[in-house]
Amino acid sequence: MSKVRIYTLAKELGVDNHKMLEILDGLGVSYKSVSSTIEEDTVELIKQIVEEEGAAVTGGGSEPDQAARTEPEQAPVEVQAAVQSGTVLSGTLEPAPGQLPVEGRATEAQPRPSEVAVQEVSAAAAQEIPHRAPVVTIMGHVDHGKTSLLDYIRKTKVAAKEAGGITQHVGAFEAKTSKGRIVFIDTPGHEAFTTIRARGANVADIAIIVIAADDSLMPQTREAIAHAQAAKVPMIIAINKIDLAQADPEKVKTDLTQLNLVPEEYGGDLIVVPVSARSGEGVEDLLEYISLTAELEDLRADPKGQFSGVVIEGKVDKQAGVLATVMVQEGTLHVGDFLVVGENYGKIKAMTDSGGARIKEAGPSTPVQILGFSDVPTSGDKVQSAKNEHAAREVIAQRASDRRDEEDARQRRKAQRSLEDILGPLGQVRTVNLILRADTQGSVEAIQGILARKETDDVKLNVMFAGIGAPTEGDVLLASTAEAEILCFSVTPSGAVTKIAETKGVEVKSYRIIYELIDEVDRLIKGNIEPVFEEQYLGRAEVRMVIRHPKTGNIAGSYITDGSFKRNAKAVVRRGKEVVYEGTVVGLKRFKDDVREVQQGYECGINLDWNDVMEGDIIEASEMVEVEQK
């Protein structure tokens, strides 16, 4: 009995994939994606339904092709009987009573109410927000053929620029396929993808993971997969270099199952397409799968809506000045528009499409190169439009003020993190995200084996990625977006990676003994990470005179008799045996200068933001110090 893929059947019958899935849902047939296969019985039934619906809705106007019309023996009545008895149809078909209103189908002259509803809803949706082209990123291990694949697609699917000359690299290009436009991000590697994501933007709708058929899964393949999974972007696997004699696509598929990624032909839902970037074999299939996936994702954007976009690449051109490639995500860009990026703005002086042609406007899913920014924007920066220059400036002023507030708030939070901040709302299942790095596959597996037994009902351990070798910048970016901690065994991050981790606030911890690493995991599981602060004595000062200050109030002119005083330290004021005030050192002055700290033996002005300080008072300073926990 031969099986047929859903999308192949849809194509054959001339209906779109969504419609096909609706029919399958109506029949109660389970499937994973449009590339899942269906049994021959079901195929016959669907052909019947499509044929009848065509007749019912259009009065026979919609003509399915030959295959759909040449089944005279498959009379509707027989089909009904078969479905209702449940005896003839096998495999994945589970007729759900009530979901299958086949009665009277053969003689129906009008569409059923449910059909009308479906048609109306989709018509309304299409009217409201139109579909947009998918944006695809290609990731994979070094030398597996990302660039070659992109080059092949560019060469065969991008119309040559009329004016001639070499098209500049702008970080993205648009391919025209029989199924419509597909936009490829061609900034090499997954760095672009993760950098963009690390800045809070998601630009890719679909990730193609390229795996060389002669090399199978390699460390960066696993990384790329982890990134796509973390971004919840659908993945398509392109097994490349199938033209090579030593190519072993089956091994790649088996290796994928070890990552719990099960290719469709093994019963899973992972789309795997064998290709050769050299000969072009399979590339059409790959493009078709991209369109299918995009169709299922139902990607839409409103060209009339408020503009928003993301910077793909920015650079300085010696002649033109600052050039930025921006992906339009919503709305439409026009030459002359004011754009705001971060705390900068610019006016679009000129715009070119990815083929280098001058354009005046650009709608959703269009990468455009923009001339008009004064500073080079960073990839991943979000771009918005403003009505005019004044509005652009206002947005920037607001952003600068928000950023300062956020910085202040972060400082304050650091000082007073509560248990709930760290653990999340109590009583809920908490997930500890981890990225593991170790020197050998054996160590990785050993650690994962131990961790698998550590999960509790309240705490889930999620190893987002486990790899061999030192942690990379990509790991840090993944950790920063997913709030994960990077744990290393017998490997250490390079200086550059440590630096990025510091700026991103990502913890990278290295261990030489597995059980020390496991202890850290235990600590994370217990959530025993709230900092413990201890009050530590700083110093003592004697108030020798009270200085009246018109603005700040009374200042205690003091002499430091012991230790030191620091700005922001806690202060206790004693008068004889009595404590007369407790507060904070809000300011410290040496002569006219504000200072952070004053040592024993020096005179200084101490501002306690308290006006009743008196000569002879003793001020004691202390500070809260975070203590390391065992």
Ligand SMILES: Nc1nc2c(ncn2[C@@H]2O[C@H](COP(=O)(O)OP(=O)(O)OP(=O)(O)O)[C@@H](O)[C@H]2O)c(=O)[nH]1
């Ligand atoms: N035989 C064969 N060779 C290929 C194929 N695709 C790529 N190659 C070769 O594999 C090598 C690496 O290809 P690239 O396209 O540079 O690989 P990449 O993944 O972009 O590599 P990086 O940019 O370095 O990460 C080159 O020598 C290509 O010619 C293919 O389908 N068949």
